[in-house]
Amino acid sequence: MKIIKNKFLADLAKNVEETKTEEQKIVEVLSNFDFEGNEFSESEKRFVQERERILIVECKKNRDSLFRICMTLQEMSDFFKNNKERKFMAWYQSAGFSKDLVSAYLKRADLYIDFPDKKDLISSLPNKAVKLLTNQLISKEKQSEVLSLGYTAIADIKSSLVLEEPKNLIDVPSKFRYFNPKSIDKIHKDVKKMSYKELMDTKKELEYQKKLISETIRELGILEKERENEGSPKLLEVGQ
Incomplete structure (x- = not known):
């Protein structure tokens, strides 16, 4: 009984520590909005910051969910490739997914796999930005270079990829x-x-x-x- 109690207390302490760490992360990314300069009262400031916390937590959930969806579809794609008699497209269409949607998820999965340390950034990229980055003419080195810049705006990513065009580019x-x-x-x-x-x-x-x-x-x-x-x-x- 004492062992069980000690394990329970250890798990509880671990959960408390993880909660504190998560809260610290949230505090670190709260906006630096000038509350005083805009004459916010303390109650108004607390109201805004509480909503910021909600948005940060929910956005993180969305990013984690997107990651899981992409990687699960990648697993299913690999599974069906190893079972040639079975059709991946027939399966995902029966599950309610369209070809364009699955393609977008799988392109993002490629980025997750190649750049695991950029998970949050990749999750925040618009689908069009993912499509630009995963173009067959874009090298892994160039992808890494663009991702290291932290760009999420399509215009910024597009302008950075112009440099990728080789001098004697063949027609695709x-x-x-x-x-x-x-x-x-x-x-x-x-x-x-x-x-x-x-x-x-x-x-x-x-x-x-x-x-x-x-x-x-x-x-x-x-x-x-x-x-x-x-x-x-x-x-x-x-x-x-």
Whole structure:
């Protein structure tokens, strides 16, 4: 009985300490609004600060909830990828989720996974900002650089990403008919967990694919020139 009582008191003390720590965090982020300069009475100041506390606590709950939603959908996405007969889209649509919504959650999940120390910042980003940051042309280094600046406004993020554009940027198709860049993203994630043999097998497979693609591009170039010649108007002979 004494052991149970001591454990109860220890748990109670821990909860009290955690509550104090949480309260300290809230106090630290309360606004620095000039109450005195705006002639607020003490009761008015307390009223405002109490509401600030409510907003801070509820916003934190929202951020934590968003994080859990994103990571749960990421888990489900991985689960369905490992069960090819089952369709991820069919599942989430039956659960009431749209394709656009799930895509937005999964893009945010990618940022959570790559930058776990930026969880609160990532949670506060608008969906459009997440979409900008997770564009396939944006490197992980650039993502890290932008997130380290603490930007949440879309205009600030967009202006910082302009620098990412390479000098010889190729045109990105509006849709992909044969290959999807997400397959490359998956390779980047998978290689971190691969054994040496799996790495060698993957490298061999990609080198073979690269050879086939190079040959196909060469053939397309030949056909392109033939089509250009077919479509070119013939020059009129002198005297006509």
